[in-house]
Amino acid sequence: MYRWNQKQLGSTGNLNQGFSRKSILGGSFAFVLEDDNALEKNFIQNALRHVKDNGFQIVSMNQRSVALGKNGAFKKIGVIRSSDGNIQWDRRNLLLNAFCGESLPNGGYFWKIGSANLEVDKSFNEPQLQECFRQIQVKSSILLAEEIGSIWTFLPENMIRRKITEHRRYGLILLLLSKCLLEKYRFSEVTKWIEGCDDPLKKQKAKSILARVAHAQFQAWGWGFGRPKTFLEGIVKNILSKILVPQSIQKALDHYAAQTNP
Secondary structure: OOOOOOOOOHHHHHHHHHOOOOOOOOOOEEOOOOOOEEEOOOHHHHHHHHHHHHOOOEEEEEEEEEEEOOOOOEEEEEEOOOOOOOEEEOHHHHHHHHHOOOOOOHHHEEEEOOOOOOOOOOOOOOHHHHHHHHHHHOOOOEEEEEEEEEEEEEOOHHHOOOOHHHHHHHHHHHHHHHHHHHHHHHHHHHHHHHHOOOOHHHHHHHHHHHHHOHHHOHHHHHHHHOOHHHHHHHHHHHHHHHHHOOHHHHHHHHHHHHHOOO
16 A cells, blocks of 8 residues: 655654554554665564564564665675574663664564554654664563564665765764763663673773763763773864754754653
8 A cells, every 4th residue: 555645754754654653554563664675575474473472562673784886786795683593682772772873773673563662753853863762762672583684775875865074963963862861861870781781892882982971971070081082082072063963953862862761
């Protein structure tokens, strides 16, 4: 069934509609297929089995990554997640992932409509960061499935909508997101997430980010001074964010953090 939008919603509006808590066409389960994704043959079958058999409201299917060359040919790159089996993530893992500026891809989500809230606050309209905010909203555990469910495509530079000149702003917004989470959940809680992390690479990255945003809380200053270069870099980036990140985005970040309850 095809249902067109009576008014133009833009990329974030369309994604929010796709992740709506209400059934758009009367179904019980949903997933999103974006223009840079493709589905593997058994995506729906495998995802539905995980939801029904294991009692999960949300499943994140693994993805295969390919690169689209300028000549139109695809080249296989690898797999988004390398694991020896399914992994269960609780809220701590989801929040830590967002704190590190990382996110579960839209193309892997499969969920039970109504029970899972994946719709991002409408006041926030940055499509590149919607995925981070989406996982912050999740209260229940998520299953990260080992099976490949979809394909994600690296696009040539001339097909990427986000301009190179905007990358710095994007990085600064990620810094502000981490800062908001630190201010919201406090230093002691964030350090618990980090110490409980089983992934050594993510653990190290989270420690570095914590030092970079440590100036956000007096309690965390000792952590920042233990890594002086990173700490000073965070202060500089925080000053730059006030200049380069639009006020509307800063307000949306603060508003979103305030609405995100533990």
